[in-house]
Amino acid sequence: MVFQLTAPLLDGCVxxxxxxxxxxxxxxxxxxxxxxxxSESTLYPVLRRLQRDGYLTVYDEQFQGRNRRYYAITPxxxxxxxxxxxxxxxxxxxxxxILSGGMQDG
Amino acid sequence: xxxxxxLRFLRALLMNRLPAADAEDIVRFYTEYLEEAxxxxxxxxxxxxxxxxxxxxxxMEQRAKEEAEEIREPEASASKxxxxxxxxxxxxxxxxALVVLAGICLVPTLGGLFIGFVAxxxxxxxxxxxxxxxxxxxxxxxxMLLAWGAALVMISIGSLLIQAAKGMFYLLKKAMKSxxxxxVEGEVSVHEAVN
Numbered sequence: 001m002v003f004q005l006t007a008p009l010l011d012g013c014v015x016x017x018x019x020x021x022x023x024x025x026x027x028x029x030x031x032x033x034x035x036x037x038x039s040e041s042t043l044y045p046v047l048r049r050l051q052r053d054g055y056l057t058v059y060d061e062q063f064q065g066r067n068r069r070y071y072a073i074t075p076x077x078x079x080x081x082x083x084x085x086x087x088x089x090x091x092x093x094x095x096x097x098i099l100s101g102g103m104q105d106g
Numbered sequence: 107x108x109x110x111x112x113l114r115f116l117r118a119l120l121m122n123r124l125p126a127a128d129a130e131d132i133v134r135f136y137t138e139y140l141e142e143a144x145x146x147x148x149x150x151x152x153x154x155x156x157x158x159x160x161x162x163x164x165x166m167e168q169r170a171k172e173e174a175e176e177i178r179e180p181e182a183s184a185s186k187x188x189x190x191x192x193x194x195x196x197x198x199x200x201x202x203a204l205v206v207l208a209g210i211c212l213v214p215t216l217g218g219l220f221i222g223f224v225a226x227x228x229x230x231x232x233x234x235x236x237x238x239x240x241x242x243x244x245x246x247x248x249x250m251l252l253a254w255g256a257a258l259v260m261i262s263i264g265s266l267l268i269q270a271a272k273g274m275f276y277l278l279k280k281a282m283k284s285x286x287x288x289x290v291e292g293e294v295s296v297h298e299a300v301n
Binding site for chain 1: 131132134135136138139141142143151154155156161164165168169172175
């Protein structure tokens with residue numbers, strides 16, 4: 001992909017996936033990578049930041065004898081996601097407007 | 107390199123650079139990550155993460171970037187301006203009405219000034235030209251030159267007035283155009299505080 005994914009947008013994408021249901025690190029990364037080209041090492045800092053800002057919480061669950069750390073979106077996280085969607089759609093509409101040749105000179 | 111060696115290297119590298127709790131947390135994340143990848147995909151996953159050294163470098167770089175952002179953040183997020191397109195029909199109607207109103211006020215005012223300036227300018231130029239012509243029949247050469255000088259000054263001021271009138275015309279055009287753009291088809295600037 002030629003377009004760079006910025007940190008706030010990546011945060012939004014992660015929160016959107018978690019809105020669908022809790023997920024653990026590996027599955028989250030795989031799901032994200034199924035759609036966009038992000039590096040495997042990108043996700044840890046994103047999750048840490050989102051957790052620190054109170055947008056998600058973690059809990060551990062046993063799975064086949066090992067530990068799985070699940071990430072869950074918080075109410076604040078949902079608010080943040082709504083804000084991110086709003087911002088993105090505004091931005092998207094403007095870029096669409098320019099790309100589709102809707103700009104007039106002057 | 108097997109998974110255990112990979113993680114041991116990673117832990118050693120991170121322990122040298124970060125507080126122990128942070129290092130442990132990161133190692134914990136990647137341990138789980140490689141376990142989840144399963145035996146068949148673990149090599150692929152390690153290759154994608156890069157060598158322990160490369161992964162450590164990426165982690166450190168990421169942290170440095172985040173710390174730099176945190177220092178900048180309060181200033182950057184205090185207030186931001188963005189524009190929203192006017193889509194509301196009522197707003198659009200009000201915009202057109204305002205532009206027409208502005209036109210009604212601006213056009214006669216600036217138009218009157220425009221006519222005044224042009225007329226004054228032409229008057230001065232004609233006056234100057236007449237002085238040049240008639241003073242040719244005057245008495246001494248000294249007073250003739252004096253009269254010509256005065257005439258030239260009048261012609262110059264006349265030209266300046268006409269130029270000013272032209273400028274005013276453009277000003278009016280520009281003002282109306284930008285009013286139209288802002289109020290009717292354009293975008294308004296909105297300032298919104300961001301917490």
